[in-house]
Amino acid sequence: MQISMPVDDKVINQLKIYDMVEITGKIFTGRDAVLPKIVKCIEDGTCEERGIHLTGGAVFHTAVSPAGIGPTSSNKVDIEGSIPVLSEAGIKMHIGKGSLKKETTEALNKYNSIFLVTPPSTAFLTASIKSKRVVAFPEEGMEALHEIEVENFPAIVAIAHGESIYDK
Amino acid sequence: MISRKEIIEKTADTLLRASTVFRPDQIDAYKRAAELEDSKHAKWVLENIIKNAEIAEDKVFPLCDDTGIPHVLVEVGEDAAVPAGFFSAVEEGVAAGLRQLPGRPMAVKGNDYERISQSAGLSEDSGDLAMAPIQIRRIPGKMIRLTLMMYGGGPEIRGKTLRVFHKHSADTVINEMIEWAVEGAKLLGCLPCALSFGIGRSNLEAASLSMEAMAKGNFSVQSDIEKKITEEVNKAGYGALGLGGKTTALATFVKVGPQRASGIRVVSMRLGCCFDPRRAEWEFEA
Numbered sequence: 118m119q120i121s122m123p124v125d126d127k128v129i130n131q132l133k134i135y136d137m138v139e140i141t142g143k144i145f146t147g148r149d150a151v152l153p154k155i156v157k158c159i160e161d162g163t164c165e166e167r168g169i170h171l172t173g174g175a176v177f178h179t180a181v182s183p184a185g186i187g188p189t190s191s192n193k194v195d196i197e198g199s200i201p202v203l204s205e206a207g208i209k210m211h212i213g214k215g216s217l218k219k220e221t222t223e224a225l226n227k228y229n230s231i232f233l234v235t236p237p238s239t240a241f242l243t244a245s246i247k248s249k250r251v252v253a254f255p256e257e258g259m260e261a262l263h264e265i266e267v268e269n270f271p272a273i274v275a276i277a278h279g280e281s282i283y284d285k
Numbered sequence: 286m287i288s289r290k291e292i293i294e295k296t297a298d299t300l301l302r303a304s305t306v307f308r309p310d311q312i313d314a315y316k317r318a319a320e321l322e323d324s325k326h327a328k329w330v331l332e333n334i335i336k337n338a339e340i341a342e343d344k345v346f347p348l349c350d351d352t353g354i355p356h357v358l359v360e361v362g363e364d365a366a367v368p369a370g371f372f373s374a375v376e377e378g379v380a381a382g383l384r385q386l387p388g389r390p391m392a393v394k395g396n397d398y399e400r401i402s403q404s405a406g407l408s409e410d411s412g413d414l415a416m417a418p419i420q421i422r423r424i425p426g427k428m429i430r431l432t433l434m435m436y437g438g439g440p441e442i443r444g445k446t447l448r449v450f451h452k453h454s455a456d457t458v459i460n461e462m463i464e465w466a467v468e469g470a471k472l473l474g475c476l477p478c479a480l481s482f483g484i485g486r487s488n489l490e491a492a493s494l495s496m497e498a499m500a501k502g503n504f505s506v507q508s509d510i511e512k513k514i515t516e517e518v519n520k521a522g523y524g525a526l527g528l529g530g531k532t533t534a535l536a537t538f539v540k541v542g543p544q545r546a547s548g549i550r551v552v553s554m555r556l557g558c559c560f561d562p563r564r565a566e567w568e569f570e571a
Contacts, residue, residue, distance in 0.1 A: 135326060135528070137326070137329065150403070179350065180350065180389065182350060182389045182390060182391075183387040183389075183390070183411070184347045184350045184351075184352045184386065184387055184388060184389040184411075185346065185347060185350040186350055187349050187350035187351065188474065189351070189438075189439075190439055190442065190472070190473075190474050191474070192472060192474075193442075213474070214474025214475060214526065214527075215472055215473065215474035215527065216471060216472060216527060234474065234526055234527070234528070236330050236333045236334060236337070236525075236526055236559075237349055237350075237474070237475045237558070237559065237560075238333050238334060238336070238337030239337070239341075239346070239347055239348060239349045239350040240337050240338075240340040240341035240344060240346045240347065240348060241333065241336055241337040241340055243346070243350075244340065256406065258390070258406065258407050258409065259389065259390065259391075259407070260407075271333070273326060273329075273526070273528060275527075275528075282527070282528060282529065283527060
């Protein structure tokens with residue numbers, strides 16, 4: 118299934134676990150260093166003034182470095198801990214790798230967001246990038262909040278609507 | 286006489302190969318796994334990893350954006366003379382290779398407190414990433430063999446070095462190793478894994494033996510212990526990328542060192558990711 122960013126509840130409602138998708142459009146990237154800072158922005162209500170518009174968006178758990186992009190483990194404390202707050206704030210898709218806790222599955226379901234996994238194929242994934250820019254927290258360097266524009270970025274739905282492939 | 290220039294250039298080339306090229310036994314293992322796989326999702330992941338390796342080799346681009354911490358094994362022939370400045374030239378070659386790759390710029394700046402907390406930022410220079418202390422072994426002959434391995438971070442989260450009470454049974458130790466691997470594989474996103482184990486008398490020795498297992502392991506040549514561990518881990522059924530399937534572990538590499546009279550064995554496990562071992566060799570004629 119082809120997905121164009123941003124997405125709404127209608128798109129999310131069509132997706133179920135094991136669905137293979139290709140994403141085209143602008144997605145955020147962030148990992149351990151910056152995601153807790155975004156959570157703080159959400160709590161402070163300062164996202165919009167920083168130019169961070171989360172509604173209908175996706176966050177790919179990766180750094181953006183000269184070595185390319187590739188998913189980091191989403192079950193690291195700082196990353197998985199950001200998923201409920203980001204989902205409540207409007208992020209619809211979290212993209213990474215690795216199993217997540219039951220509580221996170223429940224939070225995703227509550228806010229109608231989903232978790233997708235993608236193979237850590239850096240050479241392949243990096244070729245899908247059409248443009249990139251730093252959105253916020255440039256002091257974090259490659260771990261800053263970036264926005265990348267991707268074309269036919271491959272992923273598989275791992276957690277959706279209370280169901281997880283990791284429970285199978 | 287090996288020149289300093291040659292050492293630097295060959296070390297840099299070796300780092301590039303380790304980071305961008307799958308070895309033939311590694312490609313064969315992936316192709317076999319993809320052919321045997323029933324799950325269309327797992328098969329898609331395995332084929333994607335093979336495609337990634339083709340692109341990485343063709344474009345000389347990193348297989349994984351976590352380009353890893355360089356680890357070097359130097360094997361010195363008994364009849365070889367190590368040139369003065371050899372080790373500093375290897376360090377310079379590693380830095381040059383990281384800049385050429387380019388490696389992910391992930392050297393952490395600052396004093397002890399700042400480096401631990403990662404509060405003083407990162408260096409923008411890929412070459413600032415210090416390599417791990419060099420491991421040295423002796424071999425027969427006149428050559429100096431350099432093996433360069435890139436250790437990614439995911440396997441470090443799932444790795445483990447700990448004593449195991451053997452109860453005078455090798456199976457007790459092997460079963461514990463299988464348990465560790467199954468437990469770790471469940472959380473490692475980058476499956477299938479390639480497991481490396483060292484079994485020694487101290488934590489340091491076991492970890493260095495695990496590194497040797499990783500340096501020498503061959504996907505096509507597996508001992509009975511290695512086959513058993515791989516087969517048992519695959520029974521967990523986590524499959525490529527955790528999507529379910531036949532191949533959770535692609536292979537296992539085990540190095541058993543000398544043991545001591547004791548009720549324990551020290552086991553060190555690296556739960557290598559789907560690109561492990563990222564390694565390449567170069568032989569200098571000394």
